[in-house]
Amino acid sequence: MNNNRPPFRLLVWLAVATTIQLSVLAFSQNVPVVQKVDPPNWWAGLTPEVLLLVQGENLTGASVSVNERDAMIGRTQASADGHYCFIWLSLKPKAHPGTLHINIKNPSGSKTVDFSLLLREDTKGHYQGVSRDDVIYLIMPDRFSDGDPSNDQPFYDRNAPKGYHGGDLRGVRNHLDYLHDLGVTAIWLTPVWKNADSDYHGYGTVDLYALDSHMGSMQDYRDLVVAAHKLGIKVILDYVANHTGPKHPWTTDPPTATWLHGTPDHHLDPTYDFAGIVDPHAAPRESRHMLEGWFAGVLPDLNPDDPLLGSYLAQNTIWWTESATLDGYRLDTFPYSSRASWSLWHKRVKRVYPEINSVGEVWNVDPTITSFFEGGRTQFDGVDSDLPTMFDFPLSFAIKDVLLKDQPVQRIVDVLQRDSLYLRPEILVTFLGNHDTRRFMSEAGADKEKLKAAFALLMTMRGIPQIYSGDEIGMPGGDDPDNRRDFPGGFPGDAANAFSATGRSPDQAEIFNYLQSLLQLRAEHPALRDGRHLHVGWDETYYAFVREDSKEKLFIVFNNGKDARSLSIPTGDTAMQLAKTLKPLLGAPAAQISGEQIQISLGAKSVAIYAVE
Ligand SMILES: [Ca+2]
Ligand SMILES: [Ca+2]
Missing domain, CATH: 2.60.40.1180 (Golgi alpha-mannosidase II)
Structure with missing residues (x-):
């Protein structure tokens, strides 16, 4: 912790105790137990308030106080079962870094929680946002490179397509030079937070405030970002606000009655059709299953319109951003949470990081559908999503259909002709594939000439291009999880090392070299980026x-x-x-x-x- 000041304990004589008695207990109670506090820390001067979610036992009716001059308890709210207590902690604008001692007390006893207020990093060179000058590279860390075999277990099995393969944050850091050499200026890592069992992909979190042990430590995360920034490479957080993993403790014990849509026994089946959102004439039932259904039928659906969860998620985003000095967000399954909740999320995050921006995953082939989710304007329902931009799925489908299925070139022109539907078509994030799609080279009829042509279109057309790790060497891969094969050379015992020029096959080298020259051309010609x-x-x-x-x-x-x-x-x-x-x-x-x-x-x-x- 960065703190040169005397501990607050010594300053108690200056402090004013703030205590709020919530209610008189109608029953006898055991001593408060605190198992977890979200967030685990905060930063002095970052926000005027932080909402703590304390998880434990016997928290109903507890009184909460903090004996420090820089902090004050605004109010508290406990769940009826005593497992959760929300604490609104006000912080003075010039609050000093240090440790706050938060006392949680009921008639049977009390528990003191130490809560750190850290010193902020220098903001220069961090929280930058992504622009048209960037080329984004998507990495699924488990499948990229194993930089630390000591964190490979449990569920480590390189032969299991759905097991952990050992890749981690240190592995990414070890290969930043490779990415810099290719011409990449931003990396998007699939979620790095704690998952359960063999959920190597990261999209089933069981704790929004913990890094998965397979990824490494928070220090590894910070080291990666510092090293990336030194090379002019930004780092994008993959934020999943729609759902948690099935084993998240909230699934069976949510902090509020409206925290989740449904329960494990009673929830809606999902649908994946956005028409009910976009259609001004639709009845609520036409979007209900899409917004509230459990994704894939198993992922507990978060209700971000619960005001407490809405605050929790925005604050959680800020915690990751500040902890690792990140530069942008990729918003998973964007349409599956209400646009009103995203609007609030954006406003809260932008208040802290005005330069940072986000790209939403709006998976649809039709620009009349995708453009509806773009922010900056109020739609018929009175909602502005505040989303700056999104992935250009329509263009991705069109490029592949034209090159691989010999469809008329008009398919590509059709997409571009609908650019007037967007406020900012020039910053759409264009791509050929990602970790959810078949790889280009495993589509019927694909070959390296077609892949090179696809990359040439991607790097010369409007938008911010995104490359899926491995496509630059023409890696094959069918549907999930085959499209998530290990990057050759990233793992112990690999027969070939495509990170090194001498380790690439002639075909790999040809594709890599061509893409590298395209990125260099793009860097040298501003018209290709902003023209x-x-x-x-x-x-x-x-x-x-x-x-x-x-x-x-x-x-x-x-x-x-x-x-x-x-x-x-x-x-x-x-x-x-x-x-x-x-x-x-x-x-x-x-x-x-x-x-x-x-x-x-x-x-x-x-x-x-x-x-x-
Ligand atoms: Ca590892
Ligand atoms: Ca949802």
């Missing part, structure tokens, strides 16, 4: 477009044909009308401009990029 995206032309199998800002213009042509094509692209009344010459980039074939036509011979399933002069 306007303008159509030039398209037909069944080609699409030509421009990215331009006030200083430069790039021309990109995609041939989705199964064969090479000699294209003659009309440029009249387009952003290319006045173009004089085309300078090929990344090995693009020569292209000629004659009058208002551009002539290009382009190989099958390939993308060519030009600087326009």
Whole structure:
């Protein structure tokens, strides 16, 4: 703890005791027992108040006091069964770091809880938010690299597709140079908090205030972020507000009567259709199962509209952000919690971290559906989600359908033509795949040329691109959990090491090198990051477009044909009308401009990029 001041105990003579007697006990009671306090600590000067959730026994009717001059108990609220007590702890703006002694007392006795107020880290270089200058890399830490075999157990079995494989935070830190070399500027780690049994993926938490032991220690987490920031790499928290794991203690013993939607015995089956939310004419029953059903039929559904849980979740997010100096959020299963609750969550988090932003998982093929969840405007129901941006699932499906199923290029243009549905299409997070989808290379008809073309589109089109770890070396992988195979070279005894240039197969190297050159191009050309995206032309199998800002213009042509094509692209009344010459980039074939036509011979399933002069 960072504290140069004398312990508060010495300052007691200055302090004013604040005690609130809740109620007179109508029955005899045992001494208060405290098993857990959420959050386990806070920071001096971070917020004017912190809501403590004390879990234990015999807490009903207890009086709570704190004998320190910088803190005051606002009010308390205990559950009827005495297992929980909420404590509103007010903190002075200039509260000093140190240990608060919170006394919880009933007629049978008392219990004192030590609660640390830490000194905040310097905020410079932290809590940055993600921007169009970033390229995000998604890592499932258990499957990336084992940097500390001492934390591999329990449930460690590298042969079990759904067991722990040993990867951890130190493993990620060990390979930051690899990511930096590739050109990545932000990493999104799937949840690192404590899960039960063999839930290696992290999406079934049993304690929102603990790191899973397989991941390492909080110090490992902090060390990873510090090392990442030194390389200019941001770190994104995967936040799951919709549900917990089935073994979370709340499942059978929730802190309030409305903490969860339902109980293990009586809850709604889930649906995964967002139409009932988006449709202004829908009856509540059309969204009830989606909002309140237990995801996958087993995950206890949190009710973030419970005001206490709403406060708990926002505060929990702030605790992780502050603990590890994080830079952004990926919001899991975004539509499955009410947008009103997300709005409050965003406001609470932004109050502390104005620069930080979030990207929501809104899994749908249709931009008319996905765009509804974007924040910044009030929808028909009077709610503004405050969500800055989301993953561009419609574009991801379109790119794969076009390249892999030979669907008309119009599929991609269709998505872009609906960009006016969004307030900020330019910051949508674009991607080919993630830990929930089949890998590109395991889709029917995939090959490395198509993957390279897909990456070229991703890195030249509008949006903030996200790469799923392993796709940069063309890793195969079918449906979950096959799409979560171990990264080669990250684990003891691996036959090959794809983290090293010499350890990559020729195919792996070809894909990696091409993607690396695309990221370098993107870094060198601001127009590819923040320029306007303008159509030039398209037909069944080609699409030509421009990215331009006030200083430069790039021309990109995609041939989705199964064969090479000699294209003659009309440029009249387009952003290319006045173009004089085309300078090929990344090995693009020569292209000629004659009058208002551009002539290009382009190989099958390939993308060519030009600087326009
Ligand atoms: Ca390990
Ligand atoms: Ca829900």
